[in-house]
Amino acid sequence: MTDIVDAHHHIWRQADLPWLVGPMQPRIFGPYEAIRRDYPIREYLDDLTGSGVVKSVYVQTNWAKEQFEEETAWVQRTAEATGWPHAIVAFADLAVDDARPQLDRLMRYPLVRGVRMQLHWHDNPLYRFAARADLCADPAIRRNVARLAGYGLSFDLQVFAPQMPGAAALAEACRDVTFVLQHAGMLEDLSIAGRSEWRAGMVRLAACPNVVSKLSGLGTFIHRNDPAHVAAIVADTVAIFGPERCLFGSNFPIEKLWTGYRDLVQAHLEATRASPHHRDAIFRETAARVYRL
Numbered sequence: 662m663t664d665i666v667d668a669h670h671h672i673w674r675q676a677d678l679p680w681l682v683g684p685m686q687p688r689i690f691g692p693y694e695a696i697r698r699d700y701p702i703r704e705y706l707d708d709l710t711g712s713g714v715v716k717s718v719y720v721q722t723n724w725a726k727e728q729f730e731e732e733t734a735w736v737q738r739t740a741e742a743t744g745w746p747h748a749i750v751a752f753a754d755l756a757v758d759d760a761r762p763q764l765d766r767l768m769r770y771p772l773v774r775g776v777r778m779q780l781h782w783h784d785n786p787l788y789r790f791a792a793r794a795d796l797c798a799d800p801a802i803r804r805n806v807a808r809l810a811g812y813g814l815s816f817d818l819q820v821f822a823p824q825m826p827g828a829a830a831l832a833e834a835c836r837d838v839t840f841v842l843q844h845a846g847m848l849e850d851l852s853i854a855g856r857s858e859w860r861a862g863m864v865r866l867a868a869c870p871n872v873v874s875k876l877s878g879l880g881t882f883i884h885r886n887d888p889a890h891v892a893a894i895v896a897d898t899v900a901i902f903g904p905e906r907c908l909f910g911s912n913f914p915i916e917k918l919w920t921g922y923r924d925l926v927q928a929h930l931e932a933t934r935a936s937p938h939h940r941d942a943i944f945r946e947t948a949a950r951v952y953r954l
């Protein structure tokens with residue numbers, strides 16, 4: 662087995678996450694009673710035991726906007742105390758006129774490698790996160806995403822298939838920024854038409870050389886770890902982007918709602934078993950390059 666980098670996981674404290682406090686709110690990944698609690702780094706490390714993972718990247722978990730630096734500082738302290746994670750994708754509000762003051766604060770933390778502000782919007786309110794569908798075209802967001810280049814930061818891009826043309830235009834407008842497409846474009850419509858729209862959007866994004874695709878969260882819309890489903894998305898994504906522009910992420914503990922960590926890794930490994938070269942790129946090399954591990 663190749664050494665594996667988990668390029669997308671979360672740890673959290675329940676008190677810091679509004680969606681884990683108070684009445685149960687519908688979520689994109691279904692019922693989540695099992696994770697309405699602290700998910701500390703020690704539990705994450707226990708989960709990945711025996712999986713072959715040697716490094717990991719923490720991705721922000723939507724603390725209150727004004728606490729963006731507190732979240733980053735907490736994860737940095739966790740890494741200094743335990744050696745995990747090895748990089749941080751932090752939050753910054755890129756919809757403000759000038760995000761540079763936020764970015765200046767984030768750069769105090771040595772592990773920060775990128776920013777995620779989730780832009781996904783859907784007709785289905787349960788799948789909706791952003792305020793509107795066209796934020797990729799918002800002038801303030803374009804200005805601030807472009808500014809990430811000056812800080813050496815990537816942008817973790819989260820959109821649905823209908824938003825992909827706009828997302829590609831954003832990537833083209835910010836050619837010096839590396840975009841990391843979350844969850845392989847979040848294929849949620851498994852009909853023939855839905856898959857066709859997703860593939861067309863993925864091809865459009867792949868035409869931008871500064872976009873890579875993260876193979877993560879593939880159980881989000883089916884609420885299970887289905888090796889055949891994983892294999893189909895991995896095959897299509899690798900065919901479109903190439904293995905050197907794909908990277909693995911666990912999306913734990915969300916995927917813990919329906920599977921174990923080693924079973925999740927195994928499903929992704931099986932999807933790439935035909936090519937050791939593909940495995941090396943997807944499970945280690947791309948993440949190491951993108952997040953400077």
